[in-house]
Amino acid sequence: MKKLAVLLPTYNAATYLNESIDSILNQTFVDFDLYIYDDCSTDNTEDVVSKYKDIRLFYRKNSKNLGIAKTLNKGLEELLPQYEYIARMDADDWSYPDRFEKQLDFLAKNQDTVMCEIGRAS
Numbered sequence: 551m552k553k554l555a556v557l558l559p560t561y562n563a564a565t566y567l568n569e570s571i572d573s574i575l576n577q578t579f580v581d582f583d584l585y586i587y588d589d590c591s592t593d594n595t596e597d598v599v600s601k602y603k604d605i606r607l608f609y610r611k612n613s614k615n616l617g618i619a620k621t622l623n624k625g626l627e628e629l630l631p632q633y634e635y636i637a638r639m640d641a642d643d644w645s646y647p648d649r650f651e652k653q654l655d656f657l658a659k660n661q662d663t664v665m666c667e668i669g670r671a672s
Contacts, residue, residue: 554582554650555633557625559618560641561589567598573644575604579651582637583608587625590615 556574560567574584584604588595588611599609610628612621622638629636635657637650656666 552581552583552633554579554635554637554654555629556582556584556637556639557587557622557629558584558639558641559587559589559621559625560591560595561615561618561621562591562593562595563641564591564593564595564598566642567595569644570639570641571599571602571607573647574639575602575606576647577645577650578648579654580606582606582650583633585610585625585629586641587621588612589617589621 558570558574563570571584571586584607586599586607586609588599588609590612596609596611599607610625612624616624626636635654637653639645653666657663660666
């Protein structure tokens with residue numbers, strides 16, 4: 551079983567997608583796969599994603615618009631049997647470079663915890 555998959559649903563967020571993908575692919579913890587689930591975007595989302603040649607990135611496009619909840623459930627159904635952890639990412643967000651390193655460290659030290667969010671104090 552692999553350690554970590556990142557589940558990133560998107561719908562017409564091409565404007566923000568490069569920053570979001572870059573922030574994931576540039577993590578200090580590098581042993582993960584990034585799954586982008588496109589919910590039938592009508593913008594250039596597919597073009598943005600296709601420019602990335604990273605072997606950790608996988609693109610899935612729904613055959614029809616399902617909405618975010620069903621798209622997330624579709625992703626979880628595919629990924630849960632294959633990965634120990636699933637990280638959630640929004641298409642219009644970004645992550646600090648040490649996000650996964652800190653989250654995985656926290657989960658390793660707190661094995662009774664099943665979910666975590668690592669934030670930064672201002």
